[in-house]
Amino acid sequence: MKRRNSVMIVIAALCLALFCTYSTRNSEAIAQGKASAEKITVLNPLGTPPPIKLKTMAPRLDTLDGKTIYLVDDGFIGGDNLLYEIQDWFKANHPKTTTIFKRKGGGGFDAEDPALWAEMKEKADGIIIALGH
Amino acid sequence: MGIPSVPIVISDFYQQETEKALNEGLPGLRTQWIRGPVWAKTREELRRDVIGGRNPITNQPVMQEIVEKFTKPLTAEEKRSGEIVRDKGPATFTDTEENLRKMFEEKRWTDFLPIVLPTPERVDEMLKGTSHEPDEIVGKMSPTNTGTYFEYWTYTVKDVAVNAVMAGAKPEYFPLLLAVAATGKESMSVSDNSFVAALVVNGAIRDEIGINYKVGAMGPYSHANTTIGRAWTLISINLGNCGKVGTTYMGVVGNPMNLINIVIGENEEESPWQPFSVRKGFKKNENVVSLFEGWGVLSAANWRAASWGKEMDYPKIIKDIFDQQGMLFGACAMLSPPIANFVKNAGYDTVEKFEQYLSPPMQFPGMPPGAKPNAGGAPKDPAPKGDGAAAKGPMPKMPAMSNTAILVTGGTNNNYYSIGGMRYLQSVQIDNWR
Incomplete structure (x- = not known):
């Protein structure tokens, strides 16, 4: 009887050890993402972007000679000095081009300035705008 | 033009x-x-x-x-007109878990922590948290919150549920998440300032869903605070197209608070004052979430490390710190209940009185107190030419510091509090989304 009990205990211990080994390996496999080749389905997490309406770009100029280029500062610190330097470059390198410096109003870097837009629509042949940073 | x-x-x-x-x-x-x-x-x-x-x-x-x-003449491509129709892509993806996780990371649909994969079963379970139809449009979001710079993306109740699942949120948190999503406010701004965002929750829902508003209130010490904050991040990334470094995220140094944001349940029960939501016009016990944005929060001890006495003039100390805050976002304070009671006992029986002391109306030269100069933005007259002219010349007018928020949260085990440059944005009801 004692011997039979001992055998049973040994068998139970072996089964437990086998189970633990399997379980540990399975856990490791799961942790490594190798648990299953089974495929599952998940949902797309994205929102929906709007359609893009393509705009035709403005026709280019044949030359800058005799043209008026507006230099527009959006108000970010230092943009004015950058444009002043561009103005000086045009004076030295394209003396037949007129440049006009303007600081955009409107209450923010990305705010509209209808008065300036109207002025440029009437007088500008081209616009250089310094945007931030 | x-x-x-x-x-x-x-x-x-x-x-x-x-x-x-x-x-x-x-x-x-x-x-x-x-x-x-x-x-x-x-x-x-x-x-x-x-x-x-x-x-x-x-x-x-x-x-x-x-x-x-x-x-240089325009190319044929530059002359092209018409419309490019875009969609979100396939409704579902089928693969092994390992490959799906990899795909979500490669497409930058995650915050790079492990996610709960949004299976249809899990999303259906999340949808049980609301009576709203899955296809109902909740709102629209843009990385700049205004839509003037980046486009808005739109999303449905089901889209929000997918991201709530990914964050590990529970269905009982879903109405709060829908209320936040419906505001269209992103939790991470494109700005190079590395801004962060905060939610303040008032009402019985705090206990109902287990929001921690006692010890460790602003940290990741409750399932609700952590996963609600994280869900807002994933909602912003996936439904608002936010947080894509190089395009829709340009924070120069970044901010770790973007991960789960700052989720604050007010400790209404131990506060000497009216709850924040009541001060914003809602009824007491009404479930309300309020949104903030700004620089983030920092322990006040960082400013006043030397202040450690038997008797402390907390109103004065807090005012000194507030006076150091920039004007862009104003200032907020997250006071523990003991600090709030110190302040109350110092004579400020309402928050409004304390806010008035902290931030009296600004007075501009030649104008009466509280009057603001024209908010005309950058003056149109160019500054004089010369090195440093822009810095010395007229500057854009900033709004006066009119945004002061006092919140009460956290435990009663010591006299600590946090201060931040966070601007209050809006408060919304939660129960509309049940």
């Missing part, structure tokens, strides 16, 4: 501005890239390094390129 134009942008924004130009319908926009940043450079440095320098993207002389951008 029909006039050829050349925007000048520093090359660090190449990815962002290229995507922006496409979204605006101008994929061929002839932007001139220069080496930045421009500000703080002298005119000599600008002349030598920027105007006389090369485009960091093409390595061609900057001014030569500007001239060509005005005079």
Whole structure:
């Protein structure tokens, strides 16, 4: 009887050890993402972007000679000095081009300035705008 | 306007501005890239390094390129018109868990922590948290919150549920998440300032869903605070197209608070004052979530480390700290209940009195107290030419510091509190989304 009990205990211990080994390996496999080749389905997490309406770009100029280029500062610190330097470059390198410096109003870097837009629509042949940073 | 134009942008924004130009319908926009940043450079440095320098993207002389951008004829691609219809792609993806996780990370649909994969079963379970139809449009979100710079993406109840599942949220949190999503406020701004966002929750829902508003209130010490905050991040990334480094995220140094944001349940029960939501016009016990944005929060001990006495003048100490805050976002304080009671016992029986003490109306030269100068933005008269002229000349007018918020949260085990430059945005009801 004692011997039979001992055998049973040994068998139970072996089964437990086998189970633990399997379980540990399975856990490791799961942790490594190798648990299953089974495929599952998940949902797309994205929102929906709007359609893009393509705009035709403005026709280019044949030359800058005799043209008026507006230099527009959006108000970010230092943009004015950058444009002043561009103005000086045009004076030295394209003396037949007129440049006009303007600081955009409107209450923010990305705010509209209808008065300036109207002025440029009437007088500008081209616009250089310094945007931030 | 029909006039050829050349925007000048520093090359660090190449990815962002290229995507922006496409979204605006101008994929061929002839932007001139220069080496930045421009500000703080002298005119000599600008002349030598920027105007006389090369485009960091093409390595061609900057001014030569500007001239060509005005005079080179348009290509067929640049003349193209019409509409590009976009959608979100396939409704579902089927693969092994390992491959799906990898795909979500590669597509930057995660915060790079492990996610709960949004299976249809899990999403259906989340949808049980609301009576609203899965296909109902909840709102729209843009990385700049205004839509003037980046486009808005729209999303449904089901889209929000997918992201709530990914964050590990429970269905009982879902109405709160829908209320936040419906505001359209992103939790991470595109701004290079590395801003963060905060939610303040008032009402019985705090206990109902287990929001921690006692010890460790602002930290990741409850399932609700952590996963609600994380869900807002994933909602912003996936439903608002936020947080894509190089395009819709440009925070120079970034901010770890973007991960789960700042989720604050007010400790209404131990506060000596009216709950924040009541001060914003809601009824007591009404379930309300309020949104903030700004620089983040920091322990007040960091400012006043030397202040450690038997008797403390907390109102004065808090005012000293508030006075150091910038004007852009105003200031907020998250007071523990003991500190709030110190303040109350010092004579401030309402928050309004304390806020008035902290931030009296600003007085501008030649104007009565509280009157604000015209909010006209940058003056149109150019500053005098010369090095540093912009810094010395007239500057854009900032709004007066009118945004002061006092919140009570946290435990009663010591006299600590946090201070931040966080601006209050809005408060919304939660129960509309049950």
